[in-house]
Amino acid sequence: MQDLHTNLSLPPVVSTLIEPLPRSPIEALLSVFTRRLVARRPDLLRRLGAVVHVPIAIVPDDMPHAFLLSLDADNSRVAICEKNEIGDAEAIIRAPFLVLLGLLDGTYDGDALFFSRDLRIQGRTEYVLALRNTLEEANLTCGEFFGLADAPARWVDDITRSLLAQVRHFASVSAEWSNRAPGRHS
Amino acid sequence: MELVCPAGTPAALRAAADAGADAIYCGFADETNARNFPGLNFSPEELSRGVDYAHGRGAKVLVAINTFAQAGSTDLWKNAVDNAADCGADAIIAADIAVLDHAATRHPDLRLHLSVQAAANTPEAIRFYTETFGVKRVVLPRVFSVTEIAALNREIDVETEVFVFGGLCVMTEGRCSLSSYATGKSPNLTGVCSPPDHVDYAEDEAGRMKARLGGFTIDCFERGEPAGYPTLCKGRFSALGRSGYLFEDPVSLNAFELLEELAKAGVTALKIEGRQRGKAYIAGVVGAFRKAVDGLSGGADARAAISALKAMSEGGQQTTGSYRKTWR
Known part of the structure; x- marks a missing residue:
């Protein structure tokens, strides 16, 4: 169930x-697995429609870098860049890292995150919407992203789900404790 | 009462079926349905597989072909009706009389529901659709009080379906031109209210977000202030030295407290809005309302599950809308 994400x-x-x-190695790994996912799921590219080839920046508020995502049939790519180097992006999605993973x-539901202002978007709204709806259909669990199936996929998904729950x-x-510290206001 | 739930993607359809929907409504990925947004909706193949999945879990599939066909170019809408029938859909939800006529003539065994887009809100209008096209159910516009629904049901001989959760539209649906005015596109003809390619958000360094539609600034939200959909009807306007919401606040409908009254008013089906929403919304809202409907006949208490839905609501607020017309 969706809860407050602040x-x-x-x-x-x-x-x-x-x-x-x-x-570089993180970029390479993310790009390879993204290309494999797109090859396995051509339906996702059809659903993306006009977003194919369009660079979209995903900016985790609480991480040092941004991700520049470009999806197409042959050369999908994930680049890691400085947050002030996302000038080429047609659309920008900003949220805390754990919120982005939940999306x-x-x-999490994207609209609810938008209503609560935990998710902020800029640029071409239609691209953000197409990407969001495609991800909804992708069921992008860790197992799916790494191309696993059956028991190994379930095993990886169970572990990551449990791990993510603990991290959240x-x-x-941690945020609550930080807000309660003397001199801090929530 | 039947629980009718939204699905914008095959994954959402599966989530709705798994969460206990009695029926799931969805549409094709084109201008024939009123949620024609990028990345949403179904191909005929996806719908066919979705129907199999839903039927396997005892849920029906209703296909919304509820925009108005363009004069001289009705093939897209007629093909959509034929495709829905071929895919094994249990009913079509339509508003346009050409679409209703095609369905009634070519697919006489296919059940017809009158979309809220038809804005049929009088016994005379409703009887026209039932007598002319054999419509079996009418989705009522979101402008009635519960008392008015009860009175209407006494005068008509057709099933009625009402919205119980989700986005509100307070306009005369199917005839609203606000989106057309600002963008040239409308839910009535192109299937999009406030099309995203005309929506623009800008946030300044203070965290203040400006929402614009077709170049018109429709609202500004301070840092942390809950936001709503970028529709003109939910815009905040300034006039005569005062600022405020002219038509409606950014708020979601929640008629949980009225379910028993709606049942007594003769309502057949309860509709959850939100084909544009994600699986988390579908699973949460459908699950909570499944509990709530079952609770009417002695099931578990649904209050905790329903309370949790506030986080899903537009602007973080909920209302019983016109069901309780407190302004009267």
Whole structure:
């Protein structure tokens, strides 16, 4: 069940730890698995319609970098860039990282996140909508993204679901504790 | 009462069926249905598979072909009716008399529901559709009080379906031109109210979000202030030194507290709005209202599940809308 998301931001220390990680191997891995997903699910490209080839920026508020996503039949790509380097993007989607993950796997409803202002969009709204609706249909669990099926997919999905639930709980508790600290106002 | 639930994608259809929908309504990915948004809706093949899935779980599938066919170019709408029949749909939801006539003539065994887009709100109008096309159910416009629905039901001999949750439209549906005025596109003819290619959001450094439709600024939300859909009817306007919502606030309908009264008023089916919403909304809202409807006949208490739906609501607010006309 969807709940309030304002407390779902990761603590700043996570961003600090992620910042020095090398971008190239992560970009390569994400791009390969995205290409494989698109090849397995041509129905998703049909659903995307005009968004094919269009660069869309996904900006996690609580992470040091942004992701630039471009989807097409042959050369889908995920690039990691600085948040001030997303000038080519036709549309920009901003939210805390855990909220974005919840959108990917269908845990959260995009409209509800928009109403609560946890999700903010800029640029070509029609592209954001097409991407959101395509992701809804994709059922993009971890197992699906990595191309797993049957028991291995269920195993990976169970683990990631449980892990994400714990991380969300931790983020929520951490934000609450931070807001209660002397001199802080929620 | 039958629980009629929305599905904008095959995944949403499966979520609705799994959550306990009695019937699921959906549409084709073209201008024949009033939720013609990018990335939404079904191909005939997807609908066919969806019908199999829903029927396997005891749910019916109703296909909304509820925009108005364009004069001289009605083939798209007629083909949609034929495709829905071929896919094994249990009923068609339509508003246009040409579409209704085609369905009644070519597919006499296919059940017809009158869409809310027909805005049929008098016994005379409703009888026209039932006597002319054999319409079996009328989806009532969201302008009646419960008392008015009871009075209407006493005068007609057809099933009635009413909205119980989701987005509100307070206009005369099927005849509203606000979206056309601002963008040239409308839910009535092209299937889109406030088409996203005419919607623009801009946020300044203070977190203030400006929403524009067709170049018109329709609202500004302060940082953290709950937002609504970018429709003109939910715009905030300034006139004579005052600012406020002229037609309606950004708010969602929730008629949970009125289910028993609606049953007594003779309502056959309860409709959940939201074909544009995600699986999380579908599963949450359908599950909660399944509990609520079952609760009327002695099932579990649904109050906690219904309370949780506030997070799904537009502007974070809920109303019983015109069912309780507190302004009278």
